[in-house]
Amino acid sequence: MTNLSRFLEARTNDYRLIRHKQQAHFGGIDILVNNAGRGRGGPIEEIPFETYQRMIAVNVIWVFVATQEAARHIKPSGRIIQIGSSVTRYAAFPTASLYTLTKGAISGFNRSLVRDSGAKRITITTVHTDPTDTDMNPADGRVAKIVGPGTTIGHYGQPTEIVSAVAFLAGAENVADGR
Template sequence: MNNATASQTLPLAGKTALVTGGSRSIGAAIAKRLAADGAQVAFTYNGSPKLAEDTAAAIESAGGRALMIQANAANPDAVRGSIAKTVETFGALDILVNNAGIASPIPLEETRFEDYQAMLAVNVTGVFVATQEAVRHMKEDGRIVHIGSSVTKHAGFQGLAAYGLTKGAVAGFNRSLVHELGPRGITVNTVHPGPVNTDMNPADGEIAKMLTSSIPLGRYGETNEIASLVAFLVSPQASFITGADILADGGLTS
């Protein structure tokens, strides 16, 4: 089988994806997986240019096409610009993965209003603006996936009130979008990861010591496991799945 024939068998061949916050951890794993499945992938980053370069290099060394875009997810103009740059470079936008997010585990009474506003700007407003702008370019069979959090079902420990509020907003946004975008053939789903082994929340860290015993599978998830779920949801095989809130948490919330 030649390369051209092989590429046609990939589930996302001919598709263009944008992953927000795609330079590290779950976002990088998603960007790499979508590229491996045949998509040309743009991804945004903010404060980690070296990690963004590493992600782009990994995609390109595997034969994919990558576009790294510096864009602060808290800045609506930057978010809109990332959509425009993706369409300008690749000529289309078929898949949006709203992955960019921040968390500050601080007890409610100690949470500064500016910390809350920062989370709201990235986790809610950034998602709204990216989605609003992306659907202007999407055709039938478009795919949107939000990365939420199992915190919306089970917080597990204190200090997550503001973060849980923002992720709960994303889940509500998802359900409302179903009725607006369904008639256009665009699906929209939310993946809610539980504890995942990342640089911000390592499987051998202090939080893991509190949570792992409560996870029925007895371990943290891996970023590639979240990426595999996202890859399925944006594939043709998931064309009848929309409005779903899918937990990937090792049974933590069961």
């Protein structure tokens, strides 16, 4: 078993344990919000394979596992909300190909997941964010100098803006079609 396989197995078991504890305490799942993200970049020819594997693990496989587990236990009319990225819709910035690959996978995954979940009345939504001011990607950091000028809203986003959008989409009165 590779180090990556051990990592994935451990994280999958961690998630299942968390879900079991949550279900025992609160009952079924109403809402899943997947905010997985690891950002590493560079020229494609220079990205180590281990970096690729880790980003696929965190940004794609982990999202799949969490979504799969939630889908097994989510209540009818539940919500699955994935945090995506605006880089999947627009030309990103230099050195973003690996990150764009992983976030593009989530975008495509959700477009098909809508069809799988519609009969169960589970709403699937992707929130495509612009760069957001976080510890991993501060608005005054190295990457901000590259991506800041190209943001669609003219400034780095704030986590509270994403929280507000997610809270709105999670509301029982709001039904989105996943587009």
